[in-house]
Amino acid sequence: MSIYQHFRAEEKEFIDQVLEWKEYVSSAYTHKLTDFLDPREQQIVQSLIGKEDDVRVTFYGGSDDSERKRALLYPDYFQPEVDDFAITVFEVKYPKKFVTLEHRQVLGTIMSLGLKREKFGDVILQGDRIQFIAAAEIESYVENNLDKVGKAGISLEKVSLDAVIQSDQQWQELVFTASSMRLDVLISSMTNLSRQKSQMLIEGKRVKVNHKLIENTSFECGEGDVFSVRGFGRFKIISIDGKTKKDKWRIQAGKQK
Structure with a gap:
């Protein structure tokens, strides 16, 4: 079973990079500091590093509620400090x-x-x-x-x-089920628009995922994704909590107030 099948095709390059970081820390027995990662990238790093390996990871971006954070990968003996995040x-x-x-x-x-x-x-x-x-x-x-x-x-x-000042940014909790993780389905659920209208927003270049313009209505979304929908605000997927008996995804999301 390939590790890539759990992620998007366009994430392959980043996945390879994370695996290189992991191998470096494991073989050199030293730590590795990354650049700032968006929430989706953080989620990928966390899933690839795991929690029971000889390589561990901690994220920090200046405060507890930072959206973008640097990742510090380190061997199990290492005790990370705030200064290590530079x-x-x-x-x-x-x-x-x-x-x-x-x-x-x-x-x-x-x-x-x-x-x-x-x-x-x-x-x-x-x-x-x-x-x-x-x-x-x-x-x-x-x-x-x-x-x-x-x-x-x-x-x-x-x-x-x-x-560091605390951001004015506040998130309203959204809990819903969705038939799939397609972008048009999620935009429809988060904005309370019809599927057809959400597709028009995407095709009209009004939707960004993790700061990148996405025009593909069937784009597969995942945990950690942050959405900007022009005219409707910002949203993020906090967690995906399995499926219901009717085979729908349980999703916890947030809408920026």
Whole structure:
């Protein structure tokens, strides 16, 4: 039985990478730190590493409720510390009386620096305060190259992990059953739209899964996936709890308030 049959075809490259990390830690008997992973990637790493092996894994992204996290793979003797995750927290200082900055503006500016998205964790907003998480290895580059968001001049202040603000993001629990894990079926259930309307949203390029635009209505979804549906908000699959007697999937999901 192939390990790949439990995952999507497009995830094969990432699965191979995780297996390489695991082999490295096992053979070199040392730890391996990854870039920031989205929730689906975290779920894949967790499932491939398991819980009863000589290689273990812990995730951390700056706070307990971080969405994007770095994974630390390590041998069973190793005791991971927060410092091992090499995370830097930047607070954005800007003229708040005259300028309003949004999440998409901050993220867009970060992405314009020419660095991989995987080098950054969450962008966190609370009121008019803005922070973003970055890998420590790019700290100097970010400090030297980020001085504007849009047309607003900004400065960056490094803050401790203890000072990470709690996101305004809250999730409303959704519990439902679905006949399959197809994208159109799940969007229909989470938005209370008909299957036909959910298909129109997907084909109309209004749905992203894990920040990637998906136009295939039959795209197979899984635990840990995060959905952005333009006009309806953000959703995530928290857990898949087996099947009912009528052969439907039991799903726990969340809708961002």
